Amino acid sequence: MASLSYVSDEVNSPWATYLSQVERVLPYLGELSRWADTLRHPKRALIVDIPLEMDDGSVRHFEGFRVQHNLSRGPGKGGVRYHPDVNLEEVMALSAWMTVKCAALNLPFGGAKGGIRVDPRELSVKELERLTRRYTSEIGSLIGPQQDIPAPDVGTNAQVMAWMMDTWSMNVGATTTGVVTGKPIHLGGSLGRVKATGRGVFVTGRAMALRMGLPLENCRVAVQGFGNVGSVSAELFTEAGAKVICVQDHSATLFNANGIAIPALIEWQKQHGSIANFRGATAVSNEAFWEQGCDILIPAALEGQITAERARKLMCSLVLEGANGPTLPAADDILRDRDITVVPDVICNAGGVTVSYFEWVQDFSSFFWSEDEINARLDNIMEQALGSVWLKAQSLKVTLRTAAYAVACERILTARKERGLYP
Ligand SMILES: NC(=O)C1=CN([C@@H]2O[C@H](COP(=O)(O)OP(=O)(O)OC[C@H]3O[C@@H](n4cnc5c(N)ncnc54)[C@H](O)[C@@H]3O)[C@@H](O)[C@H]2O)C=CC1
Numbered sequence: 001m002a003s004l005s006y007v008s009d010e011v012n013s014p015w016a017t018y019l020s021q022v023e024r025v026l027p028y029l030g031e032l033s034r035w036a037d038t039l040r041h042p043k044r045a046l047i048v049d050i051p052l053e054m055d056d057g058s059v060r061h062f063e064g065f066r067v068q069h070n071l072s073r074g075p076g077k078g079g080v081r082y083h084p085d086v087n088l089e090e091v092m093a094l095s096a097w098m099t100v101k102c103a104a105l106n107l108p109f110g111g112a113k114g115g116i117r118v119d120p121r122e123l124s125v126k127e128l129e130r131l132t133r134r135y136t137s138e139i140g141s142l143i144g145p146q147q148d149i150p151a152p153d154v155g156t157n158a159q160v161m162a163w164m165m166d167t168w169s170m171n172v173g174a175t176t177t178g179v180v181t182g183k184p185i186h187l188g189g190s191l192g193r194v195k196a197t198g199r200g201v202f203v204t205g206r207a208m209a210l211r212m213g214l215p216l217e218n219c220r221v222a223v224q225g226f227g228n229v230g231s232v233s234a235e236l237f238t239e240a241g242a243k244v245i246c247v248q249d250h251s252a253t254l255f256n257a258n259g260i261a262i263p264a265l266i267e268w269q270k271q272h273g274s275i276a277n278f279r280g281a282t283a284v285s286n287e288a289f290w291e292q293g294c295d296i297l298i299p300a301a302l303e304g305q306i307t308a309e310r311a312r313k314l315m316c317s318l319v320l321e322g323a324n325g326p327t328l329p330a331a332d333d334i335l336r337d338r339d340i341t342v343v344p345d346v347i348c349n350a351g352g353v354t355v356s357y358f359e360w361v362q363d364f365s366s367f368f369w370s371e372d373e374i375n376a377r378l379d380n381i382m383e384q385a386l387g388s389v390w391l392k393a394q395s396l397k398v399t400l401r402t403a404a405y406a407v408a409c410e411r412i413l414t415a416r417k418e419r420g421l422y423p
């Protein structure tokens with residue numbers, strides 16, 4: 001396997017994690033593994049310089065990225081991350097996980113992802129708008145409703161998508177709502193998109209818990225990350241009778257053995273921008289999060305959080321990966337040996353991109369569905385995807401992650417093979 005000149009040799013980088021996940025599935029792909037190098041090479045990567053005039057008149061430069069990992073099954077699809085640690089290798093891994101995710105769910109997309117190395121909390125709204133518009137213009141030649149369709153991820157939201165849609169539309173001279181998803185509802189957004197990722201985590205978690213004989217009533221849940229994905233997952237598990245006993249975000253780790261009042265914590269988070277100093281729980285150390293006895297653990301923050309060391313400590317029976325790439329490969333092996341089931345990111349957090357797919361379809365047909373319709377279709381697709389991955393895991397005697405990769409990579413590499421090499 002040839003390594004890429006622009007990739008570091010850091011063993012726990014997100015890209016190294018992705019490559020290791022690919023290696024584990026190759027023995028199960030038969031003659032399709034001949035095409036495996038397709039999975040190891042991002043199709044296209046664009047690095048852009050974004051000059052930004054700050055409100056005080058000074059000028060700062062930010063690094064931006066858009067990577068299209070694979071386009072064999074359709075246009076690129078994937079979010080845009082605003083975070084101070086974003087780098088090319090991370091965006092490459094995130095785009096590759098999108099390729100696998102869209103194929104695992106059988107959505108007609110390839111994988112892409114973008115990002116800007118910035119802390120959005122340090123910018124004013126006007127600075128954020130200028131940054132987003134310039135980034136959109138810089139990556140404008142790569143994206144488009146039939147080429148590559150961005151969406152929200154960490155640090156971005158519906159407002160950012162509205163600015164992206166408006167900028168791209170101005171540049172091409174026609175309002176093109178289908179160029180991004182996760183937009184505000186009255187700009188061609190879809191009902192249900194904001195909660196879709198958390199809903200998918202809940203639906204796949206409920207389906208897996210049922211298979212494991214784990215009742216949700218009074219089930220103890222711990223959630224890392226209390227943003228879009230973590231807060232909605234916590235809310236839905238609470239509504240189903242579970243107790244969310246531990247929540248961690250970038251500012252604090254909160255514990256309450258009787259269950260944290262999630263609606264109140266959501267309200268607190270909205271008002272204060274973080275969960276710190278919430279009065280309905282006790283603050284504990286960050287590392288204590290991984291040592292709490294619970295039934296379900298939901299990492300819903302960033303990559304690489306479940307290290308081998310933490311995997312040895314976890315006291316849960318089910319991990320639901322709301323985040324992308326939260327578990328390192330060495331930790332995966334430990335969890336498997338400890339009989340802790342992991343519903344992998346490429347299935348578990350696919351609710352967001354599934355409703356993004358619905359949004360894209362609705363924008364093309366200019367015909368919009370009700371929220372009930374969207375949720376029913378979403379639940380159905382997620383349950384079916386989990387069901388086929390579960391069956392694959394049983395038949396191959398592998399983890400759910402390797403089974404999900406087997407289902408997805410078969411689809412990606414079959415498309416690659418059928419399209420041929422010489423367009
Ligand atoms: N928003 C979406 O539709 C989707 C998001 N995801 C993934 O879910 C994860 C979370 O994304 P969002 O909820 O959208 O982001 P967000 O920006 O809404 O929230 C991120 C949360 O993570 C917390 N966090 C950040 N650094 C942390 C740290 N070191 N320790 C503990 N908590 C930390 C933040 O405080 C915040 O609560 C990411 O991995 C993202 O790629 C996956 C699929 C779709």
Ligand SMILES: O=C(O)CCC(=O)C(=O)O
Binds near residue numbers: 078149152350354356
């Ligand atoms: O909604 C989308 O298109 C992509 C969401 C995303 O970035 C993800 O699933 O990681």
